[in-house]
Amino acid sequence: MFLALKEIKREKLRYGLIISMIVLIAYLIFVLTSLALGLAQENTQVIDSWHIKRIVLDKDSDINLSQSLITKKELSTFKLSRKDAYIGQASIVVKSKGNKKESAQFIGLDKHQFIFKNIKLLSGRKAASNREIVVDEQFKDDGYRLGEKVSFNSFSGKYQIVGFTKGAKLSVAPVVYGTLSAWKKMQSSRSDFKASAVVSQSSNFKAANSQLKSYSSGKFINQLPGYSAQNSTFTFMIAFLMIISLIVIAVFLYILTIQKIKNYAVLRAQGIPAKILVIATICQSAILVVSGLIIAALLTILTAVFIPTAVPMSFNLPILLSVAVGLIITGLIGALIPARIIVRINPISVIGE
Numbered sequence: 177m178f179l180a181l182k183e184i185k186r187e188k189l190r191y192g193l194i195i196s197m198i199v200l201i202a203y204l205i206f207v208l209t210s211l212a213l214g215l216a217q218e219n220t221q222v223i224d225s226w227h228i229k230r231i232v233l234d235k236d237s238d239i240n241l242s243q244s245l246i247t248k249k250e251l252s253t254f255k256l257s258r259k260d261a262y263i264g265q266a267s268i269v270v271k272s273k274g275n276k277k278e279s280a281q282f283i284g285l286d287k288h289q290f291i292f293k294n295i296k297l298l299s300g301r302k303a304a305s306n307r308e309i310v311v312d313e314q315f316k317d318d319g320y321r322l323g324e325k326v327s328f329n330s331f332s333g334k335y336q337i338v339g340f341t342k343g344a345k346l347s348v349a350p351v352v353y354g355t356l357s358a359w360k361k362m363q364s365s366r367s368d369f370k371a372s373a374v375v376s377q378s379s380n381f382k383a384a385n386s387q388l389k390s391y392s393s394g395k396f397i398n399q400l401p402g403y404s405a406q407n408s409t410f411t412f413m414i415a416f417l418m419i420i421s422l423i424v425i426a427v428f429l430y431i432l433t434i435q436k437i438k439n440y441a442v443l444r445a446q447g448i449p450a451k452i453l454v455i456a457t458i459c460q461s462a463i464l465v466v467s468g469l470i471i472a473a474l475l476t477i478l479t480a481v482f483i484p485t486a487v488p489m490s491f492n493l494p495i496l497l498s499v500a501v502g503l504i505i506t507g508l509i510g511a512l513i514p515a516r517i518i519v520r521i522n523p524i525s526v527i528g529e
Contacts, residue, residue, distance in 0.1 A: 191464065194428045198468025199475070201421045202503055205414055206476040207489075209499055212410035214488035219403050221345040222283070223393065226261075226291055230381040231396045232374040235389040239399040241265045241372055245363065246388065248370045253384040260381060261289035262371035264359030270311075270352065272326040275319045280311075281346040282328065284359025290377070295353060300339030306358045310339035312350035317485065331362060347400055348488070414499070418506055425510035429461060433514035441521050454515045458508060465507035469500050 217224075237244035242265060251262075264284030271277050285292040287302070295302060295310060300322050303310055311320065315337070320326070325334040335354065344351040356371065363369045374381075383390045398404050433440075440453055473496075480491045 190432070194425075194464055195468045195471070197424055197428075198421065198465055198503075198507075199471045201417060201424065202469050202472035202500070203475050205417050205421075205499055205503070206472055206496055207479065208410060208414055208417070209496060210476070210480075210489040210491050211487075212407065212414070213490040213492050213495065215348070215406060215410075216403070217490050218345045218348045218488045219400055219406075220397050221343045222281075222351045223346065223397060225296075225343055226294075226375060226377075228375040228377055228393050229379040230376045230390050231393060232376075232381070232383045232388050232390045233372075233396075235387055239391055239396060240401075241396075242267060244372050245369050246371050246373070247368045249368070250385045250387050251370050251374070254374065256289070256374075257378070258290060259377040261291045261375055262286050262356060263291065263373050263375055264356050264363075264369075265346075265372040266359060266362045267349075268328040268352065268362075270315070270326050270328060272320060272324060275324075278315060278318065279349050280352045281349045282352045282354060282359060282362070283346075284354055284356040284371075286356050291375070292353075295339075295341055298340045298342050300337075303338055303354060306355050306361075307333065307335055308338045308354075309335045309358075310341055310353040311337055312344040312352075313340050313342050314345070314350040316340050328362070347402075418502060421503060422506045422510050425461060425465065425507050426513045429457065429511055429514045430517070433457070433517050437517070437521065440518055444521055450519045450521070453518045457515050457518060458511045461507045461511035462504065465504050469503060473500070 232246075233239060233241065233244040234246055254260075256262075262285075264282075266282045266284075268280050268282045269277050270280050287293075292302065297310070298313055298316075300310070309326075320337060322337055322340070324337050326337065327334055335358070341351075341353070344353070359372075360369060379392075381390060443453060444450065476491065476496070480489075483489055
C-alpha cells in the first residue's frame with residue numbers, strides 16, 4: 177500500500193488521467209443503470225402497486241392485457257375473495273382545452289374490490305360515479321387540475337378529475353382510474369364484456385373457464401410490449417461498459433508496468449519479494465478504481481438532485497452499490513495482467529540491458 181500511495185503521489189498527472197477515465201466510465205454505468213431501472217419501473221409501476229401474484233386473461237390474448245376481453249359468462253363460475261379483483265383496460269388519449277393531449281391507459285375498477293380501496297391519493301378523492309376519474313400525477317405536472325373536465329378519444333361525454341395518485345404508470349403511460357361501467361361503454365362492439373382481466377394477490381388463483389388462462393405476474397410483466405427487449409439492451413450496454421473498464425485499467429497498468437520494469441528489476445535484485453510488488457500493483461489498482469467510484473458517485477448524486485422529473489431515472493442504492501463492487505472486482509482482475517509481468521521479471525537480464 178505504501179509503495180502504491182507513494183507512486184501515485186509522485187505521478188499525479190499520470191494517475192489523475194487514469195482516475196478521470198474510471199470516473200467517466202463509472203458515471204456512465206451508474207446513469208445507465210438508473211435509467212434502466214427508471215424505465216422498467218414506469219412500465220410496471222401500477223402493477224407493482226397492486227401487489228398481485230396471478231393474472232387471468234383470455235387464452236387467445238397472447239398474454240397481452242390490451243388484447244384480452246372476458247365475458248360475463250366466462251366469469252360466471254368465479255368466486256372472488258377480498259384478494260381478487262376485476263380490471264378493464266383501454267388505451268386512450270386524454271384531451272382538455274388549454275392542455276396538451278396525453279396518451280394514457282384507462283383502468284376500470286370495481287369500487288368494492290381491493291385495487292380501488294388501496295389507491296393512495298396525493299390530493300382529492302376517489303371516483304364516486306362513472307364520470308369521475310383519478311389520474312396519475314403526471315397530469316398534474318402537465319397542467320391538469322382537480323375538478324377539470326376532460327374527454328377521451330372520440331368517446332362522447334366529459335370526465336371530471338377528482339383525484340391525483342402517485343406511481344401509476346403502465347407501459348410508460350400514465351394511468352387513468354375509472355369505473356368498470358365507464359370502461360364497458362368504451363367497448364362498443366359488445367355489451368356482455370365484464371373485464372379485461374382478473375388479478376389476484378393469491379399465488380394459487382386459477383382460471384375457472386377453459387377459455388381463460390392464469391399467469392404469474394412475473395410472466396405477464398415480461399410480456400409487456402418492449403419490456404424484455406429494453407431491459408436486455410441496457411443489460412448488454414452495462415456489461416460492455418464493464419468489459420471496457422476492465423480493458424482500460426489493464427492497458428494503463430500494463431503500460432505503467434512496462435515503463436517501470438527496470439525499477440522493479442532493481443527492487444527484486446535488492447531482495448524485495450515479487451509478492452510485495454504484486455500486492456503494491458493490486459493496491460494501486462484498487463485505489464484508482466475506488467477513487468474514481470467516489471467521484472462518480474458524487475456526480476451521480478448531483479445528477480439525482482438536478483435531473484428533471486420528466487426523465488425516468490431511479491437511483492436504487494443497493495443496485496448501484498452492486499455495480500460499484502462489480503467495477504472494483506473488474507479493476508482487480510485488470511491488475512492481474514501486469515502482476516504476471518512482475519512475477520516473471522529476471523533482474524539479471526533486465527539490468528544487463
